[in-house]
Amino acid sequence: MGFDVKAMLMRRFREELEKLSSHSGDITSHTDYLASLLNDIEFEINVLRSSFALPHHAVSETVPDWVKDDNDAEDADFQLPEHLRGTGEDNGEEAVMNAILTKRLLAIAQAAEKARHGGKDAVYQTGCQALGISKATLLRKIKQVSAKPPRKQRVDYGTSALTRDEALLISGVITKSKRNNSKRLYSLEKTVNDLRANNLINAGHVDNETGEWFPLSVDAINRALYQYRLHPNQLRAPAPCIQLKTDHPNHVWQLDASLCVLYYLKNPEKV
Incomplete structure (x- = not known):
């Protein structure tokens, strides 16, 4: 429920900001107005945080049971693949991610990829504040829901300048x-x-x-x-020991061609 409301509010708010930004060049710039609007929203958020005695950063990410039940009821038709679900072993956290959170994480990852050099940290910090989690947790969850292409192989792989x-x-x-x-x-x-x-x-x-x-x-x-x-x-490695298998009995014969000395018994009759 909380993720749904947050996603709806953020979507509507972003749409309105995009509309204002698109009309900013007609008469005058709306930069100051948009900045003051964000300041008002931050003020209201701080008021809510102070009213409910909420910390600035969540100490634990454990999801209450009643929230899990609501998410299970609302997302009964949607199941994440196994490789997108957390193991729940890190710090004892319960890895419950619904479709809205997954889309949000993917949006943050795409924004970080499109950011200029040195601008990824600002994108991650914004995502941490929006989701109420630490940067390490955000990066770990992004890694769970996103797939990176394999590293490109070097052109000179397998070759050496040593002759x-x-x-x-x-x-x-x-x-x-x-x-x-x-x-x-x-x-x-x-x-x-x-x-x-x-x-x-x-x-x-x-x-x-x-x-x-x-x-x-x-x-x-x-x-x-x-x-x-x-x-x-x-x-210096020893010679490998190889076992051979014959196709049928008497397939391979072994001959001893060494010279030897024959000894005869002195009294063969008494044996």
Whole structure:
């Protein structure tokens, strides 16, 4: 009931503001009038808050049982999908969202997307004041009802400026420096720095626009070694154990071709 009344009032109020704003250029600007009108509304809201001893921000978002019953009765024909319903596990809150609240959250999300750089916070603050919830709760509920497109994949995904020959050289130096107790004497960073100092590897890329050369980071070189399957950890991995399955009995035969020495018993008759 509360959401319905609020939505109706906000819709009518926004329509009237749009009408006044559309006629503002005919004779004179209505900016001051609209600002004073909003001030009057804020004054009336503060009076209501003071009369009913209401806080400026809701401490808890728990919905009373009688409100749940009214919402269930009014929205009997509308059911949100499962992925749009909250779990009710965060802070023990009851995630009850009807269609009007969902539309309101989507409108706030769309307004934030259309806002200029640095203007999203103002949109979120307005939404928090309208819904009476904190910013963290608002963002969490917007995430529940809206779907974001997946992140675009980088154009150079799966490629590296480190060549395979450089990866072979780096991996060979690290593997050769290993002691008999499997301890490494050369770290990846020290190996790359020494090979660069001796002009044995480049391990970098050139910016096409500025022509500036940038060295690859140790993490990027480490990922490239794994992509080439030349990382020392991969090379030291034991051989995999593979189980083979035959199509039928006697499908595969095993022969022992090793040479052996035959021993004969001294007294074969007594055995």
